[in-house]
Amino acid sequence: MTESIRTEETIAPVPVKNKDKKRSTLKRRENWTALAFISIKYVGLIIFTLIPVLFALLYSFTDYYARMETEPFITRIDDLWCGFDNYVQLFTHITYGTAFKNAVVNNLIFLCSVPIGILLGLIVAIILSHDDIIRGSRIFRMLIYVPVVSSAVAMSIIWRYIFDNEYGIINQLTGWDIPWLTDNGWIKVAIIIKSSWGSIGRTMILCLAALTSVGRDYYEAAELDGAGEVTKFLKIAVPLISPTLFYLFCTGFIGNLQAYTDAQVFANGHVGAQTIVYYVWNYGINRSLYGVAASASFVLAIAIMLITLLQFKISDKWVYSE
Amino acid sequence: MKKRNLFTVALTCVIGMTALAACGPSSGGSVTKPPETDPDSWNSLESGKTVQITLAGRDVDTERANYLQFVNDFNATHDNIVVTLEWWTDGTAYNIALDGMGKNLPDVFMLNNIMFTSFAASGKLANIRPYVDESILDDMYVNGYEVYYFDHETKTCGITEDAGMYGLPKDQGPVALAYNEDKLRDYVARYNSTASDADKIDIDRVMSVSEPMTFDYFLEIGKKLKTVLGQDEYVCSGYDMQSVIYSNNANYFTDDTARNQAIDTENFAQAIEFVQNMYKEGILPAAGTVSSGGETVFSSGRSLFYFSATGPWKTKDYWQTCDFTWNIAPVPVGMAEGAVSTAYIGGMCYAISNNCPYKDAALELVKYLSTDITSQRTQYKRGQCIPNLISLAQEYATDQYDFIAMQTGKDDPCPTNRSVWIDVVDGVGGTKTDANGNEYTDKVTGRYRAESFTLDATWLNSLNQFMGGTTGSFGSFWEPKADGTWVNVREALAAYAPELQVALEENYDRLHRM
Numbered sequence: 001m002t003e004s005i006r007t008e009e010t011i012a013p014v015p016v017k018n019k020d021k022k023r024s025t026l027k028r029r030e031n032w033t034a035l036a037f038i039s040i041k042y043v044g045l046i047i048f049t050l051i052p053v054l055f056a057l058l059y060s061f062t063d064y065y066a067r068m069e070t071e072p073f074i075t076r077i078d079d080l081w082c083g084f085d086n087y088v089q090l091f092t093h094i095t096y097g098t099a100f101k102n103a104v105v106n107n108l109i110f111l112c113s114v115p116i117g118i119l120l121g122l123i124v125a126i127i128l129s130h131d132d133i134i135r136g137s138r139i140f141r142m143l144i145y146v147p148v149v150s151s152a153v154a155m156s157i158i159w160r161y162i163f164d165n166e167y168g169i170i171n172q173l174t175g176w177d178i179p180w181l182t183d184n185g186w187i188k189v190a191i192i193i194k195s196s197w198g199s200i201g202r203t204m205i206l207c208l209a210a211l212t213s214v215g216r217d218y219y220e221a222a223e224l225d226g227a228g229e230v231t232k233f234l235k236i237a238v239p240l241i242s243p244t245l246f247y248l249f250c251t252g253f254i255g256n257l258q259a260y261t262d263a264q265v266f267a268n269g270h271v272g273a274q275t276i277v278y279y280v281w282n283y284g285i286n287r288s289l290y291g292v293a294a295s296a297s298f299v300l301a302i303a304i305m306l307i308t309l310l311q312f313k314i315s316d317k318w319v320y321s322e
Numbered sequence: 323m324k325k326r327n328l329f330t331v332a333l334t335c336v337i338g339m340t341a342l343a344a345c346g347p348s349s350g351g352s353v354t355k356p357p358e359t360d361p362d363s364w365n366s367l368e369s370g371k372t373v374q375i376t377l378a379g380r381d382v383d384t385e386r387a388n389y390l391q392f393v394n395d396f397n398a399t400h401d402n403i404v405v406t407l408e409w410w411t412d413g414t415a416y417n418i419a420l421d422g423m424g425k426n427l428p429d430v431f432m433l434n435n436i437m438f439t440s441f442a443a444s445g446k447l448a449n450i451r452p453y454v455d456e457s458i459l460d461d462m463y464v465n466g467y468e469v470y471y472f473d474h475e476t477k478t479c480g481i482t483e484d485a486g487m488y489g490l491p492k493d494q495g496p497v498a499l500a501y502n503e504d505k506l507r508d509y510v511a512r513y514n515s516t517a518s519d520a521d522k523i524d525i526d527r528v529m530s531v532s533e534p535m536t537f538d539y540f541l542e543i544g545k546k547l548k549t550v551l552g553q554d555e556y557v558c559s560g561y562d563m564q565s566v567i568y569s570n571n572a573n574y575f576t577d578d579t580a581r582n583q584a585i586d587t588e589n590f591a592q593a594i595e596f597v598q599n600m601y602k603e604g605i606l607p608a609a610g611t612v613s614s615g616g617e618t619v620f621s622s623g624r625s626l627f628y629f630s631a632t633g634p635w636k637t638k639d640y641w642q643t644c645d646f647t648w649n650i651a652p653v654p655v656g657m658a659e660g661a662v663s664t665a666y667i668g669g670m671c672y673a674i675s676n677n678c679p680y681k682d683a684a685l686e687l688v689k690y691l692s693t694d695i696t697s698q699r700t701q702y703k704r705g706q707c708i709p710n711l712i713s714l715a716q717e718y719a720t721d722q723y724d725f726i727a728m729q730t731g732k733d734d735p736c737p738t739n740r741s742v743w744i745d746v747v748d749g750v751g752g753t754k755t756d757a758n759g760n761e762y763t764d765k766v767t768g769r770y771r772a773e774s775f776t777l778d779a780t781w782l783n784s785l786n787q788f789m790g791g792t793t794g795s796f797g798s799f800w801e802p803k804a805d806g807t808w809v810n811v812r813e814a815l816a817a818y819a820p821e822l823q824v825a826l827e828e829n830y831d832r833l834h835r836m
Contacts, residue, residue, distance in 0.1 A: 065832065067437065067778075068444040070425045094821040095784040098793050165613035181613050184792050271792035286414065287778060288421050 060086055060294035067288035086295035096283065096292050102271060103279040103296075107257055109188050110275065113195035114252035118245065120196060121203020126233070128204065129211045141205070148201040155198065156266035163190045184272035191262050191273055203248055210241035239320040246319045250311050257304050276300045359448055359676055366680040367402060373680040377687060378408040378428035380416035384638050388704045392697060396690050403683045405430075427675035429684045432492055435469060435668045435774040439479060442472035442488045443833060448674040448681050449486035450688070458693050461711050463747045466494040469770050470671050477833050478579060479774065488673055490692035493635060493707035495669030496746035496768050497562055498650035500632035500737070501529070502623060505646065509626065512550045521546070531739050534652035534663035534765060537570070537596040544605035547626060557605040559625035560616025562653070563786070567593045568664035568769045570656025574782070574822075580775040581830045585785070586819040589658040591812045594789070594799065596656065598811060601800045609790075609801045629653050633669070634743055638705030640736065649737040652745070652766045662751035667768035705735075708743045715744045742766065777833045781825040788818050 055073070062080035064073060090100045124144060128137045147155060162169050163180035171178060180190045218236045227235065238245075260277040267273030274282070276296060284293025366373055379389055386409045393407045408428060410416035417437060420427065425446055433441060441447055451471075459467065464481075470489035471481045507525065514522045523543050528535060535543075544557045551557065567573065572589035576582040584590060600606040612619055620628035621643045632650065640648060652663040672688040674681055690697050698709045702718050709718050719741035749767025756762060773779040784793070791798025796814040803809070 065440075067421045067440045070444055070446060095780050095825050098784065102793065165611060167614075177611075179609075179611065179613075182609065271787055271790075285418055285421075287780060 056294045056297060059290045060298055062291050064290040065288055066290050080291075082291065086291045087299070089292065090295055090299060096289075099274070099283075100276075100279055100296060103274050103276045106188065106263075106273060107259070107275050110191055110195060110259060110262075111253060111256055113192045113199070114249065114256055116192065117196040117199030118203050118248050118252065121200045121248075122207050122245075124200060124204045125207035125211055126237075129208055141208070144204055145201040147198055148205075152261040153265050156194075156261050159190075159194045159266055160268075181267065181270070184270075187267055187270050187272040191266065194262065194266065195256065195259070199252060206244050206248060207241060210244040211237060214240045242319045243321070246311070246315050250308060253307055253311065254304055257300065257307070359681070360679070363679050363681040364453070365682060367682050367686075370402065372402045372404060373683045374404045374406065375429040375678070375680055375683050375687065376406050376408055378410075378416075378420075378431040380410040380413050380432065381635075382639065383411060384642070385635070385706065386411065388638070388701070388706050391704070392691060392700065395697065395700065396687060400686065400690075403680075403686060405687055425675070425677050427677065429678040429680065430672055430674055430687050432670045433489060433673045434670045435771060436779055438470065438489065438671065438673075438774065439472070439833065440777055441673065442479075442486075443474070443477060446676055447488040448676045448678065448684075449488060450490070450674060450685055451485075451487035453682075453685055454487060454490070454689075458689070461713050462491075462693065463494065463710070463712060465667055465747050465749070465768055466491045466710055469668055469774055480578065489671030490688050491710050492670040492672050492692065493633070494667055494710065494747045494768075495633045495635070496667045496708065496743045497565060497629065497633045497653070497665045498742045498746065499535075499627060499629040499653045500620065500648055500650050501627045502620070502625065503529075503647040503649045505623065506626050509547055509550050513546055517546070523547070529649065529651055529739075531651060531742050531745070532765065534569075535654045537654050537656050540654040541596070541599055541603060541605065544600065545603050548604055554624055556607050556612075556619060556625040558600065558627040558629070559607060559612065559619035560628050560630040561597060561600065561606065562630045562666065563597065564769075564772055565629065565653045565665045566597055566656075568666065569593070569653055569661060570596070571658045571661040572656075574772045574785075575775065575826065578775050579830065580772075581826055583819055583822040583826055585822060586816045589656070589661075591815055592658060593656055594811045594815065598799055598808060602808065606800075609798060634702075634708045634740070635669070635706060637736070641705055644736070647736055649739050650742050651739065652742055655765075662749075662764070663766045664749075664751060664769050665746045665766075666771045667747055668770040668774055708740070708747065712748075715741075715748070719744060776826070776829045778829065781822060781829060784825060785818065785822055788814075788821075794818065 058077060059073070061083060062073075062077060063082045063085070064076070064080050069076065089096055091097055128134055128141055128144075131137055134140065160181065161167075165171065165177075165179050165181055168180065170176065170180070178186055180186050214237055218240070219232055222232050222236055257275075258277055259275045260281065263269065263273045263275045263278035264281070269278070269282075277300070280293045280297045280300070283289045283296065377389070377393060379385075386407075389407055389409070393405045396405055397403070410419065417434070420431065420433070420437065420441075427446060433447075467487075467490060468481050469479050470491070471485040471487050472479055473482045473485040475484055476482070506528070510523045510525045510528070517523075523546055527533065527539070528543060547557050567590060570589050570593035572587060572593050573584055574580075574590075576584045597606075601608065607616075607619075616625070616628055616630060617632075619625045621640060623644070623646050653665045655661050655663040672692055674684045674688060678684050691701075692698075692710055695711060695714065698711050698714055699717075701707055702709050702714070703721075709715060721735075745766040746768040750764050751767035752764055753761055754764040773782055776782075788794045788796075789799045791800075791809075794814075794817075796809050796817070797803050799809045799811060799814065
């Protein structure tokens with residue numbers, strides 16, 4: 001007891017104020033260190049994303065024709081400010097407007113490839129999920145997934161050879177004379193086929209994972225109730241993998257609306273294949289009309305947000321959640 | 323703490339924005355006036371120091387190889403100037419790169435006619451007019467260089483008292499009607515062997531360099547030759563729309579200010595109908611059937627004629643790829659009053675950046691490439707272009723040997739009628755006086771591409787899309803509709819004319835408000 005008292009006397013307690021100060025200094029140092037680490041990410045985000053977005057927004061309200069400009073954009077904003085003119089012209093202008101409307105229509109048509117690709121991918125996943133039926137299904141999985149990790153440009157060039165009007169494999173083998181790459185309508189069909197094929201691998205791998213995670217007991221219970229294969233698939237498998245399907249639909253629509261390679265490389269800029277992103281490239285980078293291009297990109301961004309919101313709204317009615 | 327964070331974010335934004343703004347084109351003088359230029363930059367060679375300048379260009383690898391040689395030749399003959407070549411094989415990428423450089427352009431660069439107006443108007447190019455002797459220009463075709471003058475007051479190209487000169491021609495780009503001479507002779511003989519005397523094709527008239535074929539005659543022989551074609555062969559695998567329009571005394575605009583459209587005129591409609599008739603008669607391949615492109619079809623020997631971008635710059639490639647004798651003739655002429663065979667001319671010029679610190683050295687290079695007789699001779703011998711110099715025209719037209727990179731196994735480099743290209747550039751399309759002082763009617767001439775007169779080519783692309791049926795409600799001019807009828811060209815053009823008018827006015831306003 002005495003010792004303990006002695007100890008208390010010899011080791012004087014640290015004053016409360018000093019302790020707090022030390023802690024706070026340490027904490028501040030920790031905070032700064034943490035901030036330094038995460039700032040790399042944020043600086044990148046600010047410089048390469050936020051500021052360009054801000055500039056694009058400003059461009060969209062100006063009549064900036066880069067080819068003829070020699071002074072920094074910032075110093076020219078007042079002179080070039082045109083309010084919402086670019087946005088109005090996107091829908092009304094005889095050249096920019098017509099081309100934009102064509103791009104919008106093309107984009108909407110190309111969206112067909114999303115459900116087609118998901119349906120095909122799902123069918124492949126169902127087939128490959130039956131290891132007992134398909135021998136070597138792992139090899140098939142790998143082969144079907146290869147396009148997902150292949151270069152989009154390379155794939156487009158290969159598909160160009162396949163669809164070539166004169167020497168393409170399809171026309172040669174079938175004896176058809178379809179102008180796949182030059183006709184306004186057929187080029188859309190070609191792109192839908194190509195895009196649907198391109199999304200099979202991704203859909204297959206995700207659906208396969210979802211299907212294998214569905215518990216056997218659900219199926220066994222359904223079998224006891226006399227359910228057939230189709231009923232089991234529609235009433236058990238589809239609802240339980242619906243979150244995966246919803247994810248595929250959402251990301252598929254977003255990716256499809258941002259399509260560019262098909263228009264540029266596969267279709268070589270054919271009018272029947274031009275998408276909104278191609279339009280942004282064509283009017284912004286190729287023709288230097290930054291204002292028109294920037295406004296088109298914002299319209300696209302808003303459209304993507306609205307479509308995604310709509311999908312979330314509709315998802316309440318068909319996506320299963322526990 | 324929150325306030326401080328907000329401040330940090332705001333500060334970072336401001337710094338970032340300033341940094342990005344600084345990355346843009348550097349500031350310069352007003353673009354509404356002729357560009358100001360640093361006078362010292364015209365005297366850089368006087369110090370005796372060696373200066374280094376850059377030449378930027380673009381095109382296929384064969385052209386790159388040619389330019390490496392030209393640059394080496396220049397460096398070997400100029401002690402105090404070292405030129406380095408920057409090359410793009412993709413033309414679109416090259417143009418985009420130039421657009422994005424603002425005022426910080428390469429010292430010397432190739433600039434196409436379509437972009438020339440915007441670059442000249444915005445003050446990015448150095449005015450070389452005071453430094454180019456009249457004696458040099460006296461030995462050049464006016465058609466070859468007049469479009470590189472630009473008047474900042476009127477905002478138009480062409481020679482005026484106040485206009486500056488912002489480039490010298492790289493090539494004069496005349497196009498002509500190319501034909502496969504071996505096959506044409508063979509097929510005409512084959513057709514004539516079974517035809518009555520009245521129906522026979524006059525091969526001399528087809529290949530005449532002084533009497534261009536008419537639209538009607540071209541259609542007539544096309545229909546006849548079609549009957550003896552082999553499988554996958556075509557009479558004509560491509561055409562140049564502008565040359566057809568110009569050759570019927572028509573144009574897209576009423577004058578060179580390019581402010582008022584002229585596509586609703588009778589002459590314009592007749593020219594378009596000629597093209598439509600070529601599709602109707604199967605003289606041109608049906609739309610969409612030739613995905614490899616008309617030029618590939620021609621160079622692979624599957625078509626008799628091709629009149630699209632068949633200019634002198636193609637010769638170096640055709641020497642390598644064509645295993646047949648090919649030749650050129652003037653493009654067919656229309657039936658309209660005053661019509662003259664008119665092919666498009668112009669292509670690219672050599673321009674000097676107004677920011678170049680060694681403009682005198684840059685001009686030396688430009689003059690060497692564009693006007694030096696030795697360089698010009700090397701260039702035509704390499705199949706790069708026709709000579710820009712009048713004094714070399716005769717030599718070029720009659721040179722029988724020593725063509726570098728010429729196709730092997732041929733006695734004479736194709737095309738033997740290469741004087742047609744000279745005629746196009748030298749043409750006036752009216753009364754002309756020959757060397758002996760005799761007057762004669764000039765039947766072949768050239769005119770600059772329509773986009774050269776406007777700020778950009780958006781209006782032309784839109785018109786072509788309309789005629790191709792990808793926009794508008796009329797459908798394609800070049801293929802039959804579902805009911806078998808064809809688009810009424812006059813009605814369709816009249817319907818589109820107001821839209822084109824708005825596009826042209828907008829183009830004009832954009833240029834004039836700078």
